[in-house]
Amino acid sequence: MKEIFIVEDDDGIRELIEFLLVSQQYSVKTFPTARAFHKAIPGKVPDLFLLDIMLPDGNGVDLCRELKEGEKTSKIPVVLMSAHADISRTEGADDFIAKPFDVDELLKRIQKQLG
Amino acid sequence: MSITVSPVKDSRGNIVGASKVARDITTRIESQTAMEKYIKNLETLNTVGKSISENLDVQGILQRVTDATTLLTGAGFGAFFYNNSDEKGNSFRLFTLSGAPRKIFDNMAMPRHTDIFLPTFRDKKVMRIDDITKHADFGKNAPFNGMPKGHFSVASYLAIPVVSKSGSVIGGLLYGHPEAGKFTAEHELLVVNIAAQAAVSLDNSKLFEQVKSLSEKKDEFIALASHELKTPLTTIKGYLQVLAKKEADKMSQLFVDKSLYQVEKLQTLVEDLLNMSRIESGQLNFRLEVFDIKEMLREIIETFSYSSQSHRVIEDLGNNPVIIRGDRQRIEQAILNLITNAIKYSPKAEEIFINLEVVDEKMTLRVRDKGIGLTGEQQQQLFTRFYRAEDTKGISGLGLGLYLTKQIIDRHGGIIEVSSEYGEGSEFSFTLPLALQKKNIEKAI
Numbered sequence: 001m002k003e004i005f006i007v008e009d010d011d012g013i014r015e016l017i018e019f020l021l022v023s024q025q026y027s028v029k030t031f032p033t034a035r036a037f038h039k040a041i042p043g044k045v046p047d048l049f050l051l052d053i054m055l056p057d058g059n060g061v062d063l064c065r066e067l068k069e070g071e072k073t074s075k076i077p078v079v080l081m082s083a084h085a086d087i088s089r090t091e092g093a094d095d096f097i098a099k100p101f102d103v104d105e106l107l108k109r110i111q112k113q114l115g
Numbered sequence: 116m117s118i119t120v121s122p123v124k125d126s127r128g129n130i131v132g133a134s135k136v137a138r139d140i141t142t143r144i145e146s147q148t149a150m151e152k153y154i155k156n157l158e159t160l161n162t163v164g165k166s167i168s169e170n171l172d173v174q175g176i177l178q179r180v181t182d183a184t185t186l187l188t189g190a191g192f193g194a195f196f197y198n199n200s201d202e203k204g205n206s207f208r209l210f211t212l213s214g215a216p217r218k219i220f221d222n223m224a225m226p227r228h229t230d231i232f233l234p235t236f237r238d239k240k241v242m243r244i245d246d247i248t249k250h251a252d253f254g255k256n257a258p259f260n261g262m263p264k265g266h267f268s269v270a271s272y273l274a275i276p277v278v279s280k281s282g283s284v285i286g287g288l289l290y291g292h293p294e295a296g297k298f299t300a301e302h303e304l305l306v307v308n309i310a311a312q313a314a315v316s317l318d319n320s321k322l323f324e325q326v327k328s329l330s331e332k333k334d335e336f337i338a339l340a341s342h343e344l345k346t347p348l349t350t351i352k353g354y355l356q357v358l359a360k361k362e363a364d365k366m367s368q369l370f371v372d373k374s375l376y377q378v379e380k381l382q383t384l385v386e387d388l389l390n391m392s393r394i395e396s397g398q399l400n401f402r403l404e405v406f407d408i409k410e411m412l413r414e415i416i417e418t419f420s421y422s423s424q425s426h427r428v429i430e431d432l433g434n435n436p437v438i439i440r441g442d443r444q445r446i447e448q449a450i451l452n453l454i455t456n457a458i459k460y461s462p463k464a465e466e467i468f469i470n471l472e473v474v475d476e477k478m479t480l481r482v483r484d485k486g487i488g489l490t491g492e493q494q495q496q497l498f499t500r501f502y503r504a505e506d507t508k509g510i511s512g513l514g515l516g517l518y519l520t521k522q523i524i525d526r527h528g529g530i531i532e533v534s535s536e537y538g539e540g541s542e543f544s545f546t547l548p549l550a551l552q553k554k555n556i557e558k559a560i
Binding site: 013016017054099102 | 338341342345346347348349350352353354356357382
């Protein structure tokens with residue numbers, strides 16, 4: 001079972017994505033803040049990271065950079081998400097999803113990254 | 116002195132002697148000098164006036180004013196002090212300086228509300244004093260009791276308030292000269308005139324700054340608001356899409372579909388806001404393709420007929436396909452805006468009329484309603500951003516729809532027009548060039 005880590009501060013969106021991914025038989029861990037995510041990172045790494053860009057205590061783009069520079073995490077695909085109008089590039093990540101997204105589109109993109 | 120020698124003649128015209136007349140021409144020379152000076156002053160006034168009215172930057176305006184007036188008055192130094200109070204609430208701030216090195220003033224206390232300065236900075240009085248050190252109010256205020264140590268030596272003193280249109284004293288122009296009696300009534304008049312012009316420019320400059328900063332704040336707000344709105348929208352849309360795929364009874368399915376439709380509308384509104392800011396910054400991009408606008412209209416009308424319970428759409432779209440080249444999504448948005456408006460602004464009517472016509476390689480789409488109509492003034496402002504007619508309270512909208520519609524039509528090389536009679540309804544129409552017909556394309560190839 002593939003595992004996905006989600007960092008998303010908005011409760012509604014976090015629960016929605018968790019529900020969607022669990023329905024697709026993925027194993028999911030969620031983190032509402034960059035801090036909570038940092039605590040978990042030294043442990044077992046997942047098969048994909050799904051990161052929101054605007055976080056109350058950090059930034060998904062920075063997290064992505066850290067992951068890509070990290071020894072254990074550099075090969076793991078990272079997908080960024082944002083509702084921010086000015087951000088539409090992947091910013092060093094493997095893919096970018098704009099909010100509000102289509103449910104099917106989100107799942108399709110994640111599937112593609114997981115091969 | 117001027118001396119004139121004239122011949123003295125007898126009755127036959129023979130010169131018999133000479134007369135000498137000596138005249139004092141001091142007054143003539145004086146008036147000539149005065150005239151030259153007057154012309155020179157006039158020229159300076161004119162130059163200063165022109166340069167300050169063309170300038171919107173405060174520093175530039177005030178430096179020119181201080182320089183020119185210091186030169187005109189022959190002052191030892193001239194300075195503009197802002198009427199801003201510091202934390203202690205009692206001093207003026209040196210802003211521009213002319214005729215003296217600034218460092219003289221650097222470590223010096225700024226002028227305060229003393230008996231000498233108050234009349235100018237509070238009571239808007241011009242103060243022209245031949246010898247300030249002999250003035251009754253001079254040296255009365257602690258701690259300096261006069262000028263602070265190291266101050267530029269001042270006997271002649273001229274202070275002129277710069278008064279805003281609102282009546283508040285923006286600041287004061289102060290001039291000093293080490294010798295007494297240097298400043299004349301003429302100097303005073305000149306500087307008062309320039310100060311008045313400077314005040315107008317400063318007022319304008321302040322307004323300009325305010326507008327600029329408001330506009331920047333607005334853009335920041337739009338970016339923030341769209342982000343905040345999209346967040347809950349994401350969750351709602353997501354769950355509705357999940358529900359839409361579930362097996363459910365007919366009614367539930369219908370309700371979910373209706374909700375999704377509204378969510379899409381909400382998303383469009385948020386996108387409108389974003390598109391507006393993109394248009395403003397020149398970042399709205401189009402994806403052009405060739406398509407049949409009549410077919411598009413049919414689909415739109417069908418959706419409306421299905422969802423609108425209040426209005427019937429009466430259409431006349433002609434019999435032939437109408438092929439145009441454009442951004443499908445944006446054109447659809449423009450049409451939707453016009454139809455939604457027609458329905459929105461004719462709450463008591465039961466029908467709207469849509470007509471598509473082709474004349475001379477151009478198509479014209481007309482959307483007519485029997486609604487509240489528009490006054491002449493409203494028609495003129497209709498396509499500007501954020502414009503909403505005053506009597507539309509209670510009808511929802513951001514005032515962006517027609518603005519965006521016009522931008523879209525303009526960018527497609529089309530023309531959008533409105534004709535309306537107040538209380539009788541409105542007709543909006545846009546004209547777009549047709550795409551090359553198939554035959555023409557073949558010919559061209």
